[in-house]
Amino acid sequence: MKLLERKIITDHIKGPMDPSLPAILLAAFGSNSEAGRSTYEKIDKAFEQSFPDHRRIWGFTSKTVKKRMSERNTPIADVSEALEILRAEGVESCAVVPLFVIPGEEYERITGLKVSGMKIHTALPLLAGAQDIERVASLCLSMIQKDTATILAGHGNGSDSSLNAPLLSLERHIRKQSEHAFLATFDGEPGVASLEQFSSLSGQNRSIDVLPLLMVSGVHVEDDVLGEKPSSWKNILGDYELSILPSLGMHPGIQQVFIDHCSAALDTLTSRKAFKPQNGHFYAVGVGPGAPDLLTRRAETVIRAADVIIAPKSAVTTESLALETVADCLRPDQQILEHVYSMSRDLTRTMENWSQIARKVKEYCNEGKKVVQITLGDPHLYSTTAYLMSMLREQMDETLLHIIPGISAFQAAAASFTEPLTSQEDRMILMSAQDMDAVSDALERCETLVLYKCASVLDQLATLLEQKGLIDQARLVCYAEQEQQLVFNDIRDAVHTAKGYMATATIHVRRKSWAV
Structure with a gap:
């Protein structure tokens, strides 16, 4: 009995019957061929x-295929029905594997499906990102002859051209090594315009290969490529012999891409990839704006596992706020190093200061210890981590260096108000407020401007915003999410108020709507 005639019938689910293991639901468009x-x-x-x-x-997404199979008295299930079958069998979790080329409309329809009592995770389609595209391009190049004219036959999407981007990117990667290959699509851009290229490529050779960028060589190849209708590619090309290569779904390498995506989904369902800190590694951990309950779960995991914790502390404070933030995660046997860093703008002095810590980090890692530097906010944004990490990259293997992101002050500050930071086509700039000329320029180039280090220049900032008519669209938060937090709906109210170093201004300059 053929797969489509047996696979979805409830008493023909294949595999062991342990409901604690995630099931695998292979979601395909379907085919009658x-x-x-x-x-x-x-x-x-x-x-x-x-x-x-x-x-x-x-499970299959095509209503037409499902209807025709039902008419043959060989019913098949759609994706929702297949999930319900599994639920009835007592399955507790399921990885849905979408056998689609691009993350288009079919993919969107099956993501987010929910079944009571079942944990579901949808894997990625074939061309889900840059690495997938490069991998698939390499596989496609192994299927075609470099010097032979080849049509890359993609489905395409006529209603949303952005969904065709992965196919266009795939074509670019293939053409780097096979300049005689061109993409044509059955729907949407680029359509059949590229078929005109083949009249000049083939020369005396009147043969063109067709590589279906489809999981199945079905009706599109039979009718749209080889059919007798005037709009078929065969008739558009005229006196050329078309050779149809196997579809993507037939290639073991393509199948392996889906298998890898399925493995990742199963890992998510079974938590086999829970982050585990390793001996001899260094972790720069963002602990957020200073509120313990805004610490991420991964940050907490790493901090609890650490052997050595480096806590930066300003020369003007008696305690490390970052250390206070993570106090509930600390163990008595952990080694805590409170490192006093200078607020000086002398780069040479700053780097000498951090080079001492870098040497200690390397020593501890060489001893097999897990070393963590905690820093307020996120390690990538105006953080002392920048200095330490630049030193460590020169002294250690980068595979031993890790960054654990944290919630940044601008995010915490924005949470004090109801306005979104961005929407639609808005551009946001995050920068220091110390140079007013640069701030003035940035206001012309973005829809939302976020300024750090603005406490000492608030009077100048207020003057600039008044001149530009933006004073009523500016907000200020000092010490976001800390006990002494101050929130100002009007920056002018803060000019003569004690603000402290941690002041974040947000200016909503304008909005940029979707392009029509």
Whole structure:
């Protein structure tokens, strides 16, 4: 019995019946052709070999295919029905693997599906990011002949051109090594415009290869490429012999991409990839704006596991705010180093100061210890981590260096108000407020401007904003999410008020709507 005729019937779910193991739901568009059924069989076999301990079930998104199969008295399930079948079997979790080329409309329809009592995670489609595109381009190049004219036949999307971006990117990567390959799509950009290129490429050779960038060579290849209708690619090209290469779904390398995406989804469901700090590694950990309950779970995990914790402390304070923030995570046997850093603008002196800590970090890591530097906010934004990390990159293998992001002051400050920082096509700039000319220029180039280090220049900032008619669109928060937090809806009210070093201004300059 063919896969489409057996896989979805409730008493033909394949795999062990341990409901504690996540099931795998292979979600495909569906096909009525023999080529489609053969492709799905090969994919199913590949998943069976890779995940022998997990039950597999298929679900299809095409209503037309589902209807035709029902008319043949061989009913198949759609994705929602397949999930309900698994729930009835007592399955507690399921990885949904979308066998789609791009993250388009079919993919969007199955993401976010929910079934009571079941944990569901949807894996990525084939071309989900830059690494996938490069990987698939390499596989496509292995399928085509470098000097042979080749049509890369993609489905495309006519209603949302942005969804075609992965296909266009794939074409660019392929053409770097095969300049005779061009993308054409059945729907949306670039359409069939590229077919005109082949009249000048083929010369005396009247043969063109067609590589279907499709999981299944179904109706599109049969009708739109090889069909007799005037708009078929065969008729558009005229006196050329078209050779159809196997579809993507038939290639073991493409199948492996989906298998890898499925593995990642299963890891998420089973938490096998919970972050685990390693001996001999250094971690720069952002602890947020200073509120203990805004510490991320990963930051807490790393801090609790640390052998050595470096806590930067300003020369003008008696205690480390970062250390106070993580106090509940500390163990009595951890070594705590409170490092006093200078507020001087002397770069040489600053780097000499941090070079001492870098040497200690390297020594501790060489001893196999887990070393953590905690820093307020996020390590990437105006943080002392920048100095330490630049030193460590010169002295240690970068695979031993890690950054754990934290909630930044600008995010905490924005949470004090109801206005969103950005929407639609808005641009946001985050910068220091120390140079008013630079601030004035930035106001012309963004919709939202966020300023750090603005306490000492508030009077100048208020004057500038009044001149530009933006004073009523500016907000200020000092010591965001700390006990002494101050919130100002009008910056002018803060000019003569004690503000402290941690002051963040947000100016809503304008809004930029979606392009029409």
